[in-house]
Amino acid sequence: MPLVETTPPRALPEIETEGFQRLPVSMGELRRVLGGGIVPGMGVLVGGEPGIGKSTLLLQLAAELANRVGPTLYVTGEESAQQVKLRAQRLGITAPQLYILAEIHLETILQHIETMDPTLVVVDSIQAIYSDALPAAAGNVSQVRECAARLLRLTKAHHIPLFLVGHVTKEGTIAGPRVLEHMVDTVLYFEGERFHSYRVLRAVKNRFGSTNEVGIFEMGEKGLQEVPNPSAAFLAERLPNAAGSAIAVTMEGTRPLLIEVQALTSTTSFSQPRRTANGVEFNRLLLLTAVLTKRVGLRLSDQDVFVNVVGGLRVDEPAADLAVATAIASSVRNVPVPADVVLIGEVGLSGELRSVAHLPRRLQEAANLGFSRAVVPRTGASKLKEDGSTLRLVKARTLSEALEAVLDS
Ligand SMILES: Nc1ncnc2c1ncn2[C@@H]1O[C@H](COP(=O)(O)OP(=O)(O)OP(=O)(O)O)[C@@H](O)[C@H]1O
Ligand SMILES: [Mg+2]
Structure with missing residues (x-):
């Protein structure tokens, strides 16, 4: 298991912090919520009500990193690759280095991550993924927990940042992001009213930055635009x-x-x-x-x-x-x-x-x-x-x- 340290205890000054360089995020509102950028190997859970714009935000992010840093992988478990492509076209995204994988089988996804070794992985959504290791159906609490744990273990070992989309249900009966909150480094909630264009992205947990920050976006035809001067x-x-x-x-x-x-x-x-x-x-x-x-x-x-x-x-x-x-x-x-x-x-x-x-x-x-x-x-x-x-x-x-x-x- 990669998470188990095989090295002996080390004195604090001897521990290197290289590799802790944050990846650039040009959208200032997103960067601020993440605490200054994306940390390699960080696990981020993005929760929010249906239709609020989770897929849009993460597609925009994956495209940006693909263009600026290197190949990124967007795993879509809910929509077909064509649907994602249509969204990308609507948003005006051209990113030759952005790879779309329509897959819900965990073991297959893990394999692709390992061979591709991308700069960033998005899994949309964690509730759609299932593992052979468990008999339960996708979306079941034990499946969600197992799939998230194994995705996080692999991406952490390879220093790949991982963004998981999690659904919030009003009743809280299906496994929502709550189950996952302790497993990831950062939990972001995407809020707003469906019929209003403003969206607020809020960090409720962040091991790499402040939890007080919010980012404010406006949802439009061309996707989410940051609102740098929200008061105005x-x-x-x-x-x-x-x-x-x-x-x-x-x-x-x-x-x-x-x-x-x-x-x-x-x-x-x-x-x-x-x-x-x-x-x-x-x-x-x-x-x-x-x-x-x-x-x-x-x-x-x-x-x-x-x-x-x-x-x-x-x-x-x-x-x-x-x-x-x-x-x-x-x-x-x-x-x-x-x-x-x-x-x-x-x-x-x-x-x-x-x-x-x-x-x-x-x-x-x-x-x-x-x-x-x-x-x-x-x-x-x-x-x-x-x-x-x-x-x-x-x-x-x-x-x-x-x-x-x-x-x-
Ligand atoms: N043609 C369009 N023009 C402008 N906005 C659109 C258009 N099509 C969709 N949208 C916006 O995008 C939103 C859907 O965004 P998105 O699919 O990213 O949400 P989501 O949070 O991923 O939803 P889900 O939970 O269903 O996956 C819609 O609610 C709508 O506001
Ligand atoms: Mg979606």
Whole structure:
């Protein structure tokens, strides 16, 4: 077994780290999620819902490395070679060094990897592969585990990076990537809404880099394009001075991201008003409407409330609370939030504004995008140095104070 070290223990300084050169990845968003590039022999699992773009991303990657480094192997277990070719044609990929293998038999795949010794192997997907060693059908947990383990063992021994596609099922009954997460070096999740063009690639585990990083892509006719300036993209279609719209500054990993939160309130025709949350957590919305009712005195008991995060994004961060609450208040009062304002802060149950992490970085991003005022929690802002930033800070202690500052001026 190649993984068993036959050498005696070695002192730390004597261990060479050559061969640890990262392979170049030109797509900056992918490179950042991988922690700076592809490490030889690394095993990467890419999970994501059906149709999100896993095959597209990995075909693009395999083609790029084929053109820049050397032959790559794309094993397709779900689609025929012709289907992959059609996708490549649509994406405008010409890569003479990219080899497609339509195969689901593990032992055959291993043999091809050994004889070809490619620069990179993609297996799409691991659930489609089966081994003779086990009686179970492909996709069965034991098959998935066995196939992944043997692929990883071989590619690690040959220092070939391996990308495995894994399906996520809603029920989690079929072997999903969870089984595999401990076996690979890096786990990436590809997220986004099918009907929106933005996709977020998130590292949830990485032995060769930070797990906080995300890459943002846009799915289009020509495949996945990186979005190097996502904040600007998410704000591009914004109507300035429309009631019910507010800008939040969230952190995706180490990167601040400006997003538009929209709210619409209308008099309900039901005995119980409806609350609908898209992109924010439903319970968070209930909490914020309760705080708006009780602490701010906003009348929401006869109002349906719809909240939406633009671009199909999901925001799980409490720092977006203030923007969500402000968007709702803006819609109820039919007063727009001024177009040059961003809102940052967590809202507590007493209606207080709580400080958030990474405030300076969030403010910098807002300033970069041309915003001139930021409403921030007073507690967090007191520590903030008055630097050369052009952004004017509006420090608020409570949600009421914040709303007064942006909606009553
Ligand atoms: N002609 C086209 N123009 C633009 N986008 C397309 C076109 N055809 C397909 N797509 C996009 O590609 C997506 C499918 O991507 P892909 O096959 O890479 O997903 P996947 O994650 O591998 O899916 P699966 O889990 O089914 O294998 C579609 O959802 C669609 O958004
Ligand atoms: Mg696919």
